Amino acid sequence: MANSAHADTLPPGGHAADDEGELALKDLAARYGLSVSGARPGLVPYTRQLWQRRHFIVAFANAKTRAAYATAQLGQLWQILTPLFNAAIYYLVFGLMLKSDKGVHNYIAFLVTGIFIFTFTQSAVLAGTRSISDQLPLIRALHFPRACLPISFTVVQLQQLLISMLVLCGIVLGTGEPVTLKWLLIIPALALQFVFNTGLSMIVARIGAQVTDMKQLMPFLLRTWLYVSGVFYSISVFTRKAPEAVRWMLEANPAAVYIELARDALVESHHKIPMHTWALGVGWALVIGIGGYVWFWQAEEKYGRG
Template sequence: MSQVLEAPPERTATPPTPSAPSAQELAARYGLSVSNARPSLGSYASQLWQRRHFITAFATAKLTTQYSQAKLGQLWQVMTPLLNAAVYYLIFGVLMGVKRGVPDYIPFLVTGVFVFTFTQSSIMAGTRAVAGNLGLVRALHFPRAALPISFCLQQLQQLLFSMVALVVIVLGFGLPVTPRWLLVFPALVLQSVFNAGLAMIVARLCAKTPDIGQLMPFVLRTWMYVSGVMFSLQQVTKGKHVPHAVHFALEHNPATLFIDLMRYALIDSFHANQLPHHVWAWALGWALFVGIGGFVYFWKAEETYGRG
């Protein structure tokens, strides 16, 4: 019996199954972007400007509610720095006698306390700007720099309330109103830019390491003592051998510069020879360096805020 051998049927090649596109490919195809991705620096600044009304309203609301539980309410905005000035006057002016050789010591002291408090409060507010508003940061999409900037604006508004008391004190001691009073405005603008930069720096640091906020009061207290808030640096260092580098650092300390500019503007007995050379150039340099540097430093970590 013969057997017929048949060749096996030819197999047709099966086309390979196309692989599924990756998530990155799908995102690129449909124009999707990473959530909370950091925008370019120019776009970030533009977004901040678009939300300027939110920044102003947020700062005003914070200022309004700050003393809402106190019976004296908003009067504490003026009373707090005045009480601090009274304590410093008792300790430094009376007990330690640093008021000797300083004309118009009380306006001199109150001006220093008010101006330094502006910087001090802005920095302390910056330590809580992101870390203390995580619910807002995680719930809404907005440039996070709006938070430290709004806190600085709040402190500026509080300083303007306090300036009313400062003007009353200056006039009460018989100091005249002079055209130099107009210098208050550019000095405050430069200090506000400087404070905002510092607030953004500490806001980023404290968002990652909250313990830094616990150290800031000690750092600020030390800074206050070397900034001539309660005494004249010229009187303290007069007749003493102070290394040139130390004297230069004390004289060009940004807090000292802004305090001296305000004293020069408001106090007639505070003369131009008590200011360091090129004082306005130094004040502008500090404001731009810290203001722009702090903004860029904060922007670089924009996508990390509220995570973890």
């Protein structure tokens, strides 16, 4: 009875009136060029907006870099000390205790190059995972392409890597490696890795925005990735007796690919890499860089909501 009484109080054709009102609002919005607040633009306009905010991306990255070490007494010197300490610990464990230097002529240069290059990807992924979820006040206060955030955090890691590269080159020279024209190959190698890292950062940024526990899970995933990327050992040596498929999967691992490209450029005593390593580097950069960007853009409307 209550339901029928309530129904009797509704005006005749109530639902139809609502539909007509909604259509009228849509027509009014179309007439004056209005759109839904926060609606996702097309991919090309979105890319154009992102390019227009390139200065914001760099400025945001610079601010984050300064803030990261603002309270430390040694300041940004930790950008150099952290990978050096990691290299010293890993050399003690894997070089001296576990004897992982089999088949490697210059293990110190081999190891340090692997650590510095992998740290670039590792740090970009960790920062990307938090780039949306930790910046919700900024996202809700200002309108801008949300891809600016994971890109900015990847630029921060690139800045730190470039500073660390000065130390890396010094270590490589100190171990007796000569300066050759091949050192110039480090530029395209790092450029490809940056594109790959940016795409991967956007992938984990979208996942991290929806699954908050990803922040806690990611360090374990990255540690596993570290151990299978040939940072401490030569993949070709350790897979001599392994099935061909296992060796191929380890060598095609993107982290291992970019590490090998950097070692081939800087460490003359390192074994010559096959040409398909460069093809893999380009392929990973295109697939993850473009794919990650498009996948991130598809959820543009969802970031900061809820």
